[in-house]
Amino acid sequence: MKQHCDRIIRAGVLVTQDEQRRVLGDAAVAVTGDTIAAVDHADVIVAEWSTDAVSDLSGMLVMPGLVNAHTHVAMTFLRGLADDLPLMQWLTEHIFPVEKHLSAEIVEVSALLGCAEMAATGTTTLCDMYLIEDATFKAVDRAGLRMQGGEGLFAFPSPAYACIEDAFELVRRQHDRYSSHSRIRHAVMPHAVYTSNPEMLARCAALAGELGCGLHIHLAETAAETAQCLASFGKRPIPYCRDLGVLSPRTTVAHAVDVTDDELEILRESGICVAHNPVSNMKLASGAARVPEMLAAGICVGIGTDGAASNNGLNMFTEMKTCALLHKLRYADPTCVPAATVLDMATTGGAKCAGWPETGALVPGAKADLIALDLSAPNLQPLYSAVSHIVYAATGHEVTHTMVGGEFVYENGRHTRFDYPALLREVASIRRWVQKKITG
Ligand SMILES: [Zn+2]
Incomplete structure (x- = not known):
């Protein structure tokens, strides 16, 4: 029967x-x-x-479905606002000043736009860190995509919290709210070494352990980050994070570009996953992560787009091709990072990075x-x-x-869960708001 x-x-x-x-x-x-x-x-x-x-x-x-292992989906509203600049200048002079005035409404609309782009280009799961993440959770839930998300945690106030104590309370509330959601999982997400302090990072690691959830952080993205970490804390970013307990099998680090041989070994030993962002790293001239060596060492590597401000898209197909080409060029070896390896990173590898290991393959029992x-x-x-x-x-x-x-969220050019033309009108009004902020 x-x-x-x-x-x-x-x-x-x-x-x-x-x-x-x-x-x-x-x-x-x-x-x-x-x-x-x-x-x-x-x-x-x-x-x-x-x-x-x-x-x-x-x-x-x-x-x-493809897995975007590292993004800031709501940053679509900054797409094309400032290009062709170094990371720190780009962040401090162009991105942070606009983000200071962010509202939940802007985040939600922008995140929904990002979801529209991802669904239309074959991404089903994203790992997302941003400000006012509650609004991104709402947008992703509405779009029907799958995510691991977390509030971006900084040692200074953000539009979502006045102080770090409030931030940790917010993180606990987010964790409780999504503890049994079918498509949304929560993780603790300290933004980076250069936007935090040792006490805060150690506390993030302890909290992720207590909650039994993932931890996601930008790490070793540029040589400038390394220099700043050495000057402030006397250590390079990876040993610094290891000594604070940040690196464990529940951890995914985004970028891992400026990595020595010893640090590659630290990453392997700690059992972390790496979210590799080839287009963002190329655009900001951060460098090329040592992906072939990471894979050879048995480190799980996924692929992410990073935010649309530094990419400028959320399209995992272009990201896969760029990944394959970047490492061939860097290692002067056309056999380096072949297509099957890239596809593994964008599916099963990314699924582990994003805290959804039961996705990424079409097998009985998988989502x-x-x-x-x-x-x-x-x-x-x-x-x-x-x-x-x-x-x-x-x-x-x-x-x-x-x-x-099991649900079609995008079908023959149509988003099934929201009104796309109405969304475009809201995006246009956000563009006008951003332009007003820039011109003061
Ligand atoms: Zn990022």
């Missing part, structure tokens, strides 16, 4: 990212609730499963987070290798369907 499932999705080509990295032609996925019940050739699924809902994606390439790409797009023809096309040929704009937890 057949088993019943909620939906069967037929795929022309199915990239599973399972342990054998199988790519199946004429395949299908059975979904029950928010979970994948079975994955196999279409004839096997149809013989074994019954359903009232069939999605015929037989002209499509179906694959796991039903998947995307479909239209194989009739001229740039995806002819098709010899699905993985090659995903990393080197696709732009993200071939994405026709984005499913999170």
